[in-house]
Amino acid sequence: MIALGDRFARTLPELSVAWQAQAAADPALLLLNEPLAAELGLAPDWLRSDAGLRFLTGTALPDGAAPVAQAYAGHQFGGLVPRLGDGRALLLGELPDGRDLHLKGSGRTPFARGGDGLAAVGPMLREYVISEAMHALGIPTTRALAVVATGVTVHRETPLPGAVLARVASSHLRVGSFQYAALTGDGNLLRRLADYAIERHHPDAAAADNPYLALLQAVIRAQATLIAGWMSVGFIHGVMNTDNMTISGESIDYGPCAFMEAYDPATVFSSIDSGGRYAYGNQPAVAAWNLARFAETLLPLIDPDVDAAIEIATAALDAFKDSYQHAFQARMSAKLGIAQEDPELVDDLLALLEQQRADFTSFFRSLSAGTVPDGFGDWARRWRALGPDIAAMDRVNPLYIPRNHLVEAALTAATAGDLDPVRALVAAVREPYTPRPGLQHYAEPAPEAFASGYRTFCGT
Numbered sequence: 375m376i377a378l379g380d381r382f383a384r385t386l387p388e389l390s391v392a393w394q395a396q397a398a399a400d401p402a403l404l405l406l407n408e409p410l411a412a413e414l415g416l417a418p419d420w421l422r423s424d425a426g427l428r429f430l431t432g433t434a435l436p437d438g439a440a441p442v443a444q445a446y447a448g449h450q451f452g453g454l455v456p457r458l459g460d461g462r463a464l465l466l467g468e469l470p471d472g473r474d475l476h477l478k479g480s481g482r483t484p485f486a487r488g489g490d491g492l493a494a495v496g497p498m499l500r501e502y503v504i505s506e507a508m509h510a511l512g513i514p515t516t517r518a519l520a521v522v523a524t525g526v527t528v529h530r531e532t533p534l535p536g537a538v539l540a541r542v543a544s545s546h547l548r549v550g551s552f553q554y555a556a557l558t559g560d561g562n563l564l565r566r567l568a569d570y571a572i573e574r575h576h577p578d579a580a581a582a583d584n585p586y587l588a589l590l591q592a593v594i595r596a597q598a599t600l601i602a603g604w605m606s607v608g609f610i611h612g613v614m615n616t617d618n619m620t621i622s623g624e625s626i627d628y629g630p631c632a633f634m635e636a637y638d639p640a641t642v643f644s645s646i647d648s649g650g651r652y653a654y655g656n657q658p659a660v661a662a663w664n665l666a667r668f669a670e671t672l673l674p675l676i677d678p679d680v681d682a683a684i685e686i687a688t689a690a691l692d693a694f695k696d697s698y699q700h701a702f703q704a705r706m707s708a709k710l711g712i713a714q715e716d717p718e719l720v721d722d723l724l725a726l727l728e729q730q731r732a733d734f735t736s737f738f739r740s741l742s743a744g745t746v747p748d749g750f751g752d753w754a755r756r757w758r759a760l761g762p763d764i765a766a767m768d769r770v771n772p773l774y775i776p777r778n779h780l781v782e783a784a785l786t787a788a789t790a791g792d793l794d795p796v797r798a799l800v801a802a803v804r805e806p807y808t809p810r811p812g813l814q815h816y817a818e819p820a821p822e823a824f825a826s827g828y829r830t831f832c833g834t
Contacts (some may be wrong), residue, residue, distance in 0.1 A: 376436065376470065377436055382465060382570075386567060389554065390465070391459075391484050392440060393430060394464075398525060398538065400524070404520075404522060404537065405521045405796070406798070410824050411436035413788050423551045425481070428627065430520050432480050440667060441464045443483035443618075445459045445460075446553070447616075450617070451646075458617050462489060463479075464477045475541075476546055478514065479539060492528045493538065495536070498539040502521050503800055504783070508609070508807050512603070513603035514625060515624055516626050517627040518542075521538070522540070523537050535789060544622040546620075549667055550615075552671040557769075568586055568786070575621055576588070576589055576592035578592070584676060590668065597664075601802065604625070604657060605654075607775065608637070608734040609631065610642070610643035612629060613630055613662065614631050614667075619664045630832045634654050635732055635735070636819075637731065637734040639728065644830055644831075645831050656703075703720060710757060710762060726753055729749070736817060738771035771821050773807065774816045776803050780816065
């Protein structure tokens with residue numbers, strides 16, 4: 375059994391509660407991420423054993439492990455909730471390579487707020503599928519190590535089979551972690567949290583004249599890069615609350631997420647986002663808003679003079695727009711196979727895609743294959759004049775993404791006991807750029823009847 379550190383729990387005891395996972399009545403492995411297991415030094419055969427399943431459900435941990443439920447706050451759809459925390463999750467500890475091993479669906483904790491602390495098979499498999507797709511697309515993300523059925527029935531709208539997700543992340547520090555620390559009024563705690571975040575994720579900030587300003591700037595850059603990645607593949611997170619924005623710059627908490635097909639900045643899939651706050655086109659602005667909330671927590675550390683701190687932090691936040699635009703334009707230039715950024719060409723393309731309601735994913739592969747849809751002729755002539763590298767385009771534009779109708783079909787089958795569709799979907803999206811015989815349907819948009827009314831749910 376691999377060792378698990380307890381550095382977070384020891385360093386920041388005010389931000390966690392020692393807790394144990396609920397026993398799984400009849401654990402059964404559903405999916406195991408063998409490449410990730412090998413990367414972590416975990417033997418797949420052992421993880422499949424009874425002892426491995428107890429490890430993956432948090433009920434049999436190595437000596438010295440100190441599992442905790444983490445405390446954090448968060449702005450949820452713009453409203454501040456001072457105490458959220460891991461209501462159905464546990465940080466088991468830090469793996470030897472420094473990453474966190476974390477569970478979802480492991481039972482009630484003191485942060486459960488009336489919930490049962492459990493998770494159903496479908497949402498946990500969704501996180502596995504989407505996070506593997508994002509990793510394959512080169513977008514920073516937490517990773518799913520395994521999904522284990524618990525043998526416990528979870529009661530939602532209907533009774534559902536329960537499951538636990540084992541997740542690996544650079545850490546689970548969030549903007550909400552800093553909000554929680556700031557709300558305690560304990561300046562020493564806030565400073566220790568910031569120092570921990572610097573050492574763990576942004577060590578270059580430690581050498582800066584103002585390390586806490588450098589931390590803010592590093593997180594701004596990391597998030598600008600992340601959101602540009604999301605936007606370049608049509609990914610919609612669906613619940614960009616501050617407790618779902620990491621300090622590391624990794625994507626986290628794949629609840630009501632989905633991939634846009636017909637290009638439309640107003641696209642919303644989440645059933646709980648009735649106002650469209652987290653629509654596809656709003657994601658950069660929401661990220662900037664969340665980062666402003668992060669900056670607010672750091673003000674006492676940036677400068678003891680409040681007015682000076684606000685001025686300094688505001689200047690740092692103003693850099694997000696340029697950082698995001700540069701990262702997004704670099705992604706789009708790569709998708710178009712052109713060496714230089716051309717914002718006007720990109721903006722004109724996006725306007726045409728919206729006007730034509732073109733499929734955002736398949737358009738770029740069609741373009742590299744020489745197929746230009748009606749209405750794009752003038753734009754395509756401008757693009758061709760730039761001498762695009764067609765082979766390079768096919769190395770960054772996916773054929774296969776987790777298309778929503780395929781995800782839903784796979785999760786429905788898995789909930790009924792048939793894991794073959796979800797395994798096949800994972801196999802497809804793990805190699806998103808490589809055409810393979812028999813996988814044509816993974817590259818096709820959803821039928822209009824499905825797409826027009828599609829909604830996603832957070833699964834809690």
